[in-house]
Amino acid sequence: MDYQTGLLNHFASEAVAGALPAGRNSPQRPAFGLYAEQFSTTAFTAPRTENRRSWLYRMRPTTAHGRFVPFDGAPRLKRGGFDGSHTTPNRLRWDPLPMAEGDVDFIDGLVTYGGNGSPADGGIAIHLYTAAVSMDTRAFQNSDGEMLIVPQAGDLLIVTELGRLAISPGCVAIVPRGMRFRVEFPEGPVRGYVCENFGAPFRLPDLGPIGSNGLANPRDFEAPVAWFEDREEDFAVIQKFQGRLWQTTIDHSPFDVVAWHGNSTPCRYDLARFNTIGTVSFDHPDPSIFTVLTSPSETPGTANCDFVIFPPRWMVAEDTFRPPWFHRNVMSEFMGLVHGEYDAKEGGGFMPGGASLHNQFNGHGPDAQSTRKAMQADLGPMKIEDTLAFMFESRNVIHPTQFAMQGGLLQSDYDACWTGFEKATLPK
Numbered sequence: 017m018d019y020q021t022g023l024l025n026h027f028a029s030e031a032v033a034g035a036l037p038a039g040r041n042s043p044q045r046p047a048f049g050l051y052a053e054q055f056s057t058t059a060f061t062a063p064r065t066e067n068r069r070s071w072l073y074r075m076r077p078t079t080a081h082g083r084f085v086p087f088d089g090a091p092r093l094k095r096g097g098f099d100g101s102h103t104t105p106n107r108l109r110w111d112p113l114p115m116a117e118g119d120v121d122f123i124d125g126l127v128t129y130g131g132n133g134s135p136a137d138g139g140i141a142i143h144l145y146t147a148a149v150s151m152d153t154r155a156f157q158n159s160d161g162e163m164l165i166v167p168q169a170g171d172l173l174i175v176t177e178l179g180r181l182a183i184s185p186g187c188v189a190i191v192p193r194g195m196r197f198r199v200e201f202p203e204g205p206v207r208g209y210v211c212e213n214f215g216a217p218f219r220l221p222d223l224g225p226i227g228s229n230g231l232a233n234p235r236d237f238e239a240p241v242a243w244f245e246d247r248e249e250d251f252a253v254i255q256k257f258q259g260r261l262w263q264t265t266i267d268h269s270p271f272d273v274v275a276w277h278g279n280s281t282p283c284r285y286d287l288a289r290f291n292t293i294g295t296v297s298f299d300h301p302d303p304s305i306f307t308v309l310t311s312p313s314e315t316p317g318t319a320n321c322d323f324v325i326f327p328p329r330w331m332v333a334e335d336t337f338r339p340p341w342f343h344r345n346v347m348s349e350f351m352g353l354v355h356g357e358y359d360a361k362e363g364g365g366f367m368p369g370g371a372s373l374h375n376q377f378n379g380h381g382p383d384a385q386s387t388r389k390a391m392q393a394d395l396g397p398m399k400i401e402d403t404l405a406f407m408f409e410s411r412n413v414i415h416p417t418q419f420a421m422q423g424g425l426l427q428s429d430y431d432a433c434w435t436g437f438e439k440a441t442l443p444k
């Protein structure tokens with residue numbers, strides 16, 4: 017499969033030679049009788065540096081569909097807002113989500129763990145997914161948010177209106193808000209995490225004194241090339257709109273875009289390309305040093321959501337407590353694990369496919385076992401290997417759902433990992 021490299025480039029691609037108009041966006045008669053459609057994910061008048069839109073040349077206009085009616089699948093996808101009725105200051109941790117069985121596809125297998133805000137006001141929703149069958153004649157359109165997909169088990173083929181993205185655990189993909197896609201896989205069941213972003217679309221963080229290179233580099237993001245299918249059979253388009261699901265049927269594949277150009281595109285990124293930066297002297301830097309992507313809020317430096325990873329890396333800090341330090345944070349932190357072990361949770365319990373939530377100002381950090389080990393460690397250079405944890409960090413409290421609190425995966429004894437610390441002994 018081919019890709020075009022770079023993040024937010026103004027790409028151009030055609031699956032049939034001559035399909036993409038030259039020199040204008042909307043000719044009187046596009047080639048071959050194609051229909052031109054502008055797809056805008058920022059306001060027309062957003063500043064040039066923020067502006068995102070693509071032009072699509074498709075076999076039929078997207079408008080050719082009937083009424084959307086309520087869709088009652090996806091039973092564990094939260095409907096409505098995050099009203100706080102299950103919100104707690106307690107630190108929460110979940111066992112791995114059991115793998116889907118039967119005819120559960122990506123849409124039906126979405127499970128909401130928590131979120132904040134709303135599609136109208138910004139915020140995020142955090143879901144896990146598990147699916148046992150590929151989507152075929154179903155497409156998903158999330159009008160509420162962009163979707164950052166973090167696979168944990170199983171390879172995915174994400175078919176979008178602009179083309180296809182293959183991702184494996186260790187990679188991520190982003191589907192723009194409002195763009196139709198389906199998720200296929202060669203082998204199931206699959207499982208992973210999704211950040212549904214109601215706020216400003218994800219972009220790379222500023223690098224400040226780090227300079228013009230480092231962390232996630234733009235050239236390592238990949239957008240698809242145009243790909244279409246000409247299938248005349250019934251397709252269900254399932255739309256998430258203002259926190260509810262709707263469905264309509266069309267008599268052809270929605271993936272009929274033959275050519276496109278623009279900068280509002282899906283993309284994939286291999287987290288192994290992340291240029292991890294850390295201390296070469298002492299102290300553990302704030303984990304913001306590991307930010308892959310950020311969705312800013314209107315308050316500078318205070319993200320609607322940061323996507324942060326904890327990848328393999330060298331630890332060389334001298335006279336330093338090397339694991340994540342104890343922490344109380346105005347920001348709220350949801351964590352997941354793709355594989356391996358997280359260096360703050362060597363006592364077990366934080367597992368691939370599981371999750372944890374440390375909400376605003378509630379103390380967290382290394383468990384007693386990790387703490388003891390780190391305080392006694394011989395501080396030679398050592399490499400943390402075979403691990404990939406990540407965090408969705410948000411400026412607002414992440415409200416857990418009923419499923420998160422009562423769905424049978426919540427660990428009842430999480431607090432116990434922070435018991436048994438020895439008290440400091442002061443001089444007499």
Ligand SMILES: O=C(O)Cc1cc(O)ccc1O
Pocket residue numbers: 300301302303339340341343349360374380381407
């Ligand atoms: O484990 C966590 O909760 C995230 C985290 C990581 C880190 O490197 C420092 C502080 C912190 O809270």
Ligand SMILES: [Fe+2]
Pocket residue numbers: 343345349374380
């Ligand atoms: Fe933290």
